[in-house]
Amino acid sequence: MSVTGVTEPITETEIDQLCINTIRTLSIDAVQQAKSGHPGTPMALAPLVYTIWNRVMHFDPQDPIWPNRDRFVLSNGHASMLLWSVLHLTQTQAVNAEYESLGQPSVTLDDIRRFRQLDSRAPGHPEYHWVSGVETTTGPLGQGVATSVGMAIAQKWLANRYNRPGFDVFDYKIYAVCGDGCMMEGIASEAASLAAHLGLDNLCWVYDNNHITIEGNTRIAFTEDVATRFLGYGWNVLRVGDANDTARIEHSLEVFRKTTGRPTFIILDSHIGYGAPHKQDTPEAHGEPLGDEEVRLAKRNYGWPEDAKFFVPEGVYEHFSAGIGARGAGTRHEWTKLFASYRTAFPELAAEIDQMQRRELPGGWDRNLPVFPPDSKGIAGREASGKVLNVLAQNIPWFMGGSADLGPSNKTLLTYEGAGHFQADSPEGKNLHYGIREHSMGAIVNGLSLSKIRAFGATFFIFSDYLRPTIRLSALMELPTILVFTHDAMGDGEDGPTHQPVEHLSSLRAIPGLVTLRPADANEVVEAYRYIMQLRHKPAVLVLSRQPLPTLDRSRYAPASGVAHGAYVLADTLGGNPEMILIASGSEVSLALNAHEALLAEGIRSRVVSMPSWDIFDDQTREYQDSVLPPNVTARIAVEQASTFGWERYVGSSGHIIGMKTFGASAPLKELQRKFGFQPDRLVAAAKELLGRE
Ligand SMILES: Cc1ncc(C[n+]2csc(CCOP(=O)(O)OP(=O)(O)O)c2C)c(N)n1
Ligand SMILES: [Mg+2]
Numbered sequence: 001m002s003v004t005g006v007t008e009p010i011t012e013t014e015i016d017q018l019c020i021n022t023i024r025t026l027s028i029d030a031v032q033q034a035k036s037g038h039p040g041t042p043m044a045l046a047p048l049v050y051t052i053w054n055r056v057m058h059f060d061p062q063d064p065i066w067p068n069r070d071r072f073v074l075s076n077g078h079a080s081m082l083l084w085s086v087l088h089l090t091q092t093q094a095v096n097a098e099y100e101s102l103g104q105p106s107v108t109l110d111d112i113r114r115f116r117q118l119d120s121r122a123p124g125h126p127e128y129h130w131v132s133g134v135e136t137t138t139g140p141l142g143q144g145v146a147t148s149v150g151m152a153i154a155q156k157w158l159a160n161r162y163n164r165p166g167f168d169v170f171d172y173k174i175y176a177v178c179g180d181g182c183m184m185e186g187i188a189s190e191a192a193s194l195a196a197h198l199g200l201d202n203l204c205w206v207y208d209n210n211h212i213t214i215e216g217n218t219r220i221a222f223t224e225d226v227a228t229r230f231l232g233y234g235w236n237v238l239r240v241g242d243a244n245d246t247a248r249i250e251h252s253l254e255v256f257r258k259t260t261g262r263p264t265f266i267i268l269d270s271h272i273g274y275g276a277p278h279k280q281d282t283p284e285a286h287g288e289p290l291g292d293e294e295v296r297l298a299k300r301n302y303g304w305p306e307d308a309k310f311f312v313p314e315g316v317y318e319h320f321s322a323g324i325g326a327r328g329a330g331t332r333h334e335w336t337k338l339f340a341s342y343r344t345a346f347p348e349l350a351a352e353i354d355q356m357q358r359r360e361l362p363g364g365w366d367r368n369l370p371v372f373p374p375d376s377k378g379i380a381g382r383e384a385s386g387k388v389l390n391v392l393a394q395n396i397p398w399f400m401g402g403s404a405d406l407g408p409s410n411k412t413l414l415t416y417e418g419a420g421h422f423q424a425d426s427p428e429g430k431n432l433h434y435g436i437r438e439h440s441m442g443a444i445v446n447g448l449s450l451s452k453i454r455a456f457g458a459t460f461f462i463f464s465d466y467l468r469p470t471i472r473l474s475a476l477m478e479l480p481t482i483l484v485f486t487h488d489a490m491g492d493g494e495d496g497p498t499h500q501p502v503e504h505l506s507s508l509r510a511i512p513g514l515v516t517l518r519p520a521d522a523n524e525v526v527e528a529y530r531y532i533m534q535l536r537h538k539p540a541v542l543v544l545s546r547q548p549l550p551t552l553d554r555s556r557y558a559p560a561s562g563v564a565h566g567a568y569v570l571a572d573t574l575g576g577n578p579e580m581i582l583i584a585s586g587s588e589v590s591l592a593l594n595a596h597e598a599l600l601a602e603g604i605r606s607r608v609v610s611m612p613s614w615d616i617f618d619d620q621t622r623e624y625q626d627s628v629l630p631p632n633v634t635a636r637i638a639v640e641q642a643s644t645f646g647w648e649r650y651v652g653s654s655g656h657i658i659g660m661k662t663f664g665a666s667a668p669l670k671e672l673q674r675k676f677g678f679q680p681d682r683l684v685a686a687a688k689e690l691l692g693r694e
Contacts, residue, residue, distance in 0.1 A: 015319050016246065019054065020046045021302040022089065022316050024275070027081035028298060029309045030115035030122065032289045037116060037124070040273035040285030041079035043298070044243055045177065045208055048268060049082045051249045052175055052206075053090065053324050060328030061092040064106070064133045065099055067357055067452075068172050068335050069328075071135045071151050075144025075178035075188075076208065077125040078287065082177075083134065084112055084122040089312070090320045092133040094121075097478070097537065099358060106132040113310055128450070128477040136450055137477050140469055142185025145205055146440045148176040149191040150447015150455075152203035152263070153422065153432070157453065160427040161397065162349055167342045169335070169353070172202070173257065179208045180218050183226055190440035195263045196234035197435075199424035203263040204256040208243075210272045216283050227267060235265040243270030261424075275301040356398045356452045359480065359536040365395045366530060372522035374553035381544030381586070382486040384522035386411030388529045389456075389484075393419060393430055396533075400448075401456030401482070402432035404441045409546075410458040410486045438463050442470025442483070449479040454533075460492075461485035461501045461543055464508065474539035475513040481539040482532055488518060488586060489641035490673070491546040496666025506645040508541055509614050517613045518543040520570075520589035522551050523560035524612055531564050531616070543586065547669060550590045557593075562610065566617025567628055571596055571608040578607035580635035580687055583650055585611050588639045588678065595683035604687060607633075611650070635690040641678055656686050 027042035053059070057070045074083050087107040094102040107121045114120040121131050125139030135151070138144035151174045158170040182188050195203055207226065211218045230237050236259045240248045249268070256264035273285025276298040290298060296306045305311065343350035355362055368391050372384065393399050393414045400414075400422075407413040413431060420429030434441040434457065441457040448455035457467070464471070464485050474481040492499045508516045515538055517528045525544065532540040552570075554560060562568025571593055572578060580599075584592040592608045599606040609628055611617060617625065629636070629650065636655035638647040644659035651657055658677055665672060673679055688694065 015315060016050070018313055019089070019316050019319055020050045021304055022312055023050060023082065023085040024302060025299060025304055026085045026088070026112055026310060026312075028290060028295055030081050030084070030112050032292070032295055033113060033309075034116040035289055037081065037289070038078040038287050039081070039290055040212075040276075040279070041076060041179065041208065041210075042081045042085070043276065043285070044210060044270040044272050044274045045079060045082055047244050047246050048177065048206060048249055049086055051246045052253065053086050054320055055246075055250050055323065056253050057175065057324060058172065058328060058331045059324060060332040061090040061325055062329060063101070063332055064092050065095055066332050066335070067353065068170055069332075070172045071148070071174040073135055073138065073144045073148045073151070073174070073176040074126055075138055075148070075176050075182045076141070077138030077144065079179075080123070080125050081115065083126050084115065087131070087133045088112055089316060090324055091317065094132045097129070109310060109312070136446065137473055140473070141179075141181035142187040143443055143470065143473060145176045145178045145182050146187045146191035146443030147447040147450065148174050148203060148205070149195045149200065149440065150444035150449075151451050152195065152200040152447075153198065153444065154448045154451030154453050155202050156198075156200065156427040157400070157422065158451070162353060164342070164346060167338060167345070169339060169342055174203050176203070176205045177208065178205055180210070180213050180222060183207060184222055187439040187443060190437035191443060192230065192233050192235065194435060194437060194440065194444070197424075198422075199261050200263045201260050204253065204266065205263070206266045206268055208270050209267050210270045210281075212272045212281065212283055212286060214283055214286055230265040234262055236262050237265045237267070239267045239269070241269050243268050243274070277301065352397055359452065361533060362396060365392070365533065367395060369526050369530065370522075371526070372551045374555075375551040378548045378550040379522050380546060380548050381488070381519060381522070381525055382409075382411040382546060383548075384525040385484060385486075385529075385542065385544050386413070388526055390414055390416050392529065392533065396454060398452070399454040400430035400432060401445070401458070402434060403458035404434045404438045404463070405436045406459055407431070407433075409460070410484060412456070412458040412484055438466035439470070442467030442474075445481045445483070446470055446474055446477065446479060449474070449481045450477070454480065454482075456482035456484055458484040458486070460487045460499065461489075461504055462487065462499050464501070464504050464541070468507065471508070471514060471539060471541065472511055475511050478513065478537040479539055480535045480537060483539070483541045484544065485541060486544045487546040488543045489545070490664055490676070490678070491587065491669055493669040493672060494666055497663040500664035501642065502660045502663055503643045503645065505543065505640070505642040509646060513538055515540040515613060515615045516543065517541065517563070517616075518586040519563065519612050520552070520584070520586055520610050521549050521560070523554065524563050524610070527560045527563035528612060545587050547587070549587055552590070552593070563612050564616070565620055565624060565628075566613040566615065567609050567611035569607060569628055570610040573600065573605035573607060577605065578630075578633055579605045580637070580691060581607045581609055581629060581633055582683060582687070583609045583611050583629075583636060583638045585640050588641060591678060591680060592639055592683065594680040595687070598680060598684050599687055604691065604693065606687065635687070637683060637686050637690065639678070639683060641676075654690075656690055658682060658686065
């Protein structure tokens with residue numbers, strides 16, 4: 001090999017090696033150019049990724065969203081150059097958010113040259129909404145593997161619902177690559193345990209066992225026997241002792257494809273920074289550019305022209321095209337033919353698949369949604385939600401979910417005839433049992449959603465912290481996931497401060513792109529679901545009460561459809577020219593109404609605004625916002641059983657906020673309401689004070 005080119009490869013092995021070294025050197029050069037990034041793991045795992053992509057995976061670069069493609073998840077997202085290299089070398093095509101092909105490569109060589117730079121399609125970590133061919137956003141370690149379990153559940157459910165004898169329309173597999181970091185993160189353990197319980201034999205994790213993390217050798221913090229751990233979960237555990245042995249890698253992947261009844265875990269012994277004489281097997285190879293001299297030496301070791309940069313030798317694109325390209329195109333064309341006859345034989349099922357793939361809802365999806373009659377005793381938010389979920393799940397075949405062992409409390413159980421429970425031997429079930437695994441529940445919901453299933457998860461609102469990182473990823477990926485959080489505030493009374501959310505609403509409201517909704521009564525719950533279900537690219541969180549809330553008389557007050565605006569005038573003063581405004585969400589809305597009546601009786605012109613969602617309200621026109629909160633009415637009180645944090649934006653500097661500034665306490669709800677000031681008298685007094693009245 002010379003500086004000017006590479007000699008014509010002769011054997012299959014040589015061209016394989018050339019492709020592998022192209023992945024390695026593109027990664028090295030990109031990191032070197034960016035002066036930041038992670039070269040070592042791409043250098044070590046290039047043979048693995050090459051084998052999965054070019055030898056095994058059914059994936060058509062021409063159509064990266066073909067529904068029956070195999071999925072590839074890079075859970076050690078810092079090794080993103082692996083993905084950018086293969087997406088580029090396979091010439092995977094770009095698609096937009098409307099699922100249309102853009103007729104251009106997803107990742108160009110120029111993007112790679114501009115690795116980690118603004119607008120490059122080769123960003124620091126794999127980003128789902130940004131680069132076609134990325135199946136899920138990764139980087140927070142453990143998330144990718146946990147998400148892959150959701151993808152595997154989805155495949156099983158889809159296969160069960162849609163496959164028919166002779167028509168295996170869904171038979172894809174899921175491959176996830178991970179490192180020591182993913183293995184140490186708790187979320188991966190939760191997900192691995194559930195994957196084995198559910199017998200997900202469509203799922204393969206490959207563990208890059210290189211004994212290196214940022215601080216050094218894993219002996220400083222990670223000495224468990226990972227193989228025994230996975231055997232304990234019930235996985236099929238294989239080992240490949242040399243990450244450069246592509247034949248062994250390919251064989252182990254074949255064993256995976258033939259294994260039934262359990263997921264497969266392949267331990268791959270590798271050398272981080274493989275080929276760099278001074279950096280191999282060191283933590284420096286993990287996250288620092290190699291440096292010019294070391295780059296030259298590594299290239300010399302690979303038999304590469306030492307001064308060539310971003311060099312793709314002749315024959316490399318062609319070899320990917322003849323490998324994954326031809327195989328992917330072949331299987332996709334066969335599938336397309338199969339699906340055409342499937343459409344003739346099973347038109348309704350085919351139509352469902354079409355709609356689901358475009359994230360549309362079936363006709364009649366909202367028929368029979370309940371309307372709750374006025375009732376001063378009312379029902380709990382969670383009860384109303386349970387009724388809605390049971391209607392939606394019957395109207396939308398691919399709508400499903402469950403709770404982290406709190407189904408009876410969250411009221412998320414689907415109880416209608418035939419709803420079923422998803423298990424290894426009942427993959428038709430629509431009730432998912434995540435177990436007490438909130439962290440991975442969030443990731444699994446993401447994985448289901450990435451597979452186009454409309455999925456929900458549920459737990460107590462207090463434990464939303466446990467899955468916050470996954471909610472953040474839903475928002476970042478623009479996925480329409482749904483989280484149902486009940487026991488929204490002090491209603492959990494006697495359970496005390498460990499179970500009483502305070503800062504959670506503020507924390508979720510701070511996540512860009514997430515819709516947080518806290519409905520005030522049963523009809524607001526219905527309208528909240530009506531709004532959420534129509535979202536195609538945004539996640540939503542529902543925050544629901546444990547205790548009954550009065551069902552408001554909508555002939556007296558404004559209709560609950562106002563929920564779709566995030567906030568609306570629920571009750572007003574005659575003539576609609578208020579001198580003060582009470583703003584509330586959830587259980588505090590009826591409290592505000594009580595105070596409102598008392599204020600009116602005293603001749604104070606008050607208005608009540610129900611504000612179930614800041615996020616939705618902030619998206620309304622300025623005109624609408626001003627009609628709800630007229631700028632000249634500065635006497636405003638916000639009341640919410642949660643941290644006061646952030647309410648200043650609606651009450652202004654001269655307003656007043658009644659909320660929590662401490663944790664709660666263990667006592668019956670009524671006493672807590674008294675102790676923390678959630679009583680009509682307090683609102684009335686605050687209103688008078690603001691207005692300077694006695
Ligand atoms: C949740 C989380 N914590 C910390 C980090 C920062 N981080 C990125 S890579 C890394 C070390 C990962 O080690 P390993 O998975 O063994 O990767 P390798 O260096 O072997 O590629 C850490 C701590 C992260 N990305 N995500
Ligand atoms: Mg490692």
